[in-house]
Each structure stands twice: as C-alpha cells, then as structure tokens.
Amino acid sequence: MSLQNAFFEWAAGTSAGLPVGDLPEIVFSGRSNVGKSSMINKLLNRKSLARVSSSPGKTATVNFYNVGFCRFADLPGYGYAKVPPAEKKRWAELVEGYFAAGRDIRLVVQIVDMRRPPTEDDEAMLNFLQKSGFPFLIAASKCDKLNATQREKMTTFYSAAAKQYGADFLAFSASSGEGAEQLTKKIHSVCQP
DSSP: OOSTTOEEEEEESSGGGOOOOOSOEEEEEEBTTSSHHHHHHHHTTOSSSSOOOSSTTOOOSEEEEEOSSSEEEEOOOBOOTTSOHHHHHHHHHHHHHHHTSOOOEEEEEEEEETTSOOOHHHHHHHHHHHHHTOOEEEEEEOGGGSOHHHHHHHHHHHHHHHHHHTOEEEEOOTTTOTTHHHHHHHHHHHTOO
16 A cells, blocks of 8 residues: 555535545644645655645645545644634634544544644644544654754653543654654554455
C-alpha cells in the first residue's frame, strides 16, 4: 500500500458538497499556518500536491486527496483572526458537517505547532475529538525549529497532553522528514481492512 500515487480529488466548500465517503479517511486538522499541507506533501512525497500558502486563512474548503487505499481530508485551518465572521461561520458549518456525515474516519491527525503551547482553538478541537470518540493523534509540526532544550521541554509537555487526551504523540518536520515514516506506518495500520 503505497502513498506515492495520490491525486487531488475534490474540494468541498459546504457540507452538502462533500464527496461520497467510499474509502477510509485520514483527516488533517489544525490551526491556520500550522503545516497541514506541508505534512500531506511530505507523506505523499510530493512537493506541491497540497497547496502551501504563505498567508494563513487561505484554505476555505475540505480538500480530498485519493491515495488509493484511503483518502486524505485536509480541513480548513481554524483560529485565523482576519477572516470575516460570516466566513468563520461557514468554515464551522463545513467542519461540523464533515464530522457529522458518518464517514469512515480511521484517524484524525491533530496538528499543533511544537514551538508553542496549544491555542484555545487547539484545546477546543482536542476536547471535541476526545468527546466524539474519533481516533486521533497529536502531531507537533515544525519540531526542527527548536533547540535541544526547547524541544525536550515541548516534547514532555505534548507527550503529557496526548496522554491526558488518550492519544498518541509524534514530533514531525516537513523539512527533515522526521515523523513521516512513523505516521505513514500508523496510516497503513488503521486502514487495514
């Protein structure tokens, strides 16, 4: 089961526009600019299949990537203050509609920035995932941007947080590839028939 033959399949701007959920799905969730697209590109060994934006708040759709044996769902980033309230409301409806659609969600990769503690929005999402019963893990992106002391401190912090939520934790770097093999193995294991 390779991740190398993935292709962009669909972008849904409303919950009514979601494609048929006929494959197991791996969901990528996190705040704006946390590195969701970069993580997807690294996992799929592609430079720009998932579009990486230099300015936060650009992904306003759920973007679906067909990987063959599963589908990646890239949710819109949350927590970006400069988006108009009506747009934030539409995003919320879209994401809530996605999770309520009865799709075959095998894993939610909840991405946080390892350089800082979780935001209120991160905590709200983690609480939602825990209460809803969706299987999830916490992936701390940008781990290569910390020095050894900072990294040890944040690894301890996020490992404890993951344990508190009953989730696994992994450090990830789209630059160095750290964590990519571990996450790929997890994706394969949860997508077994």
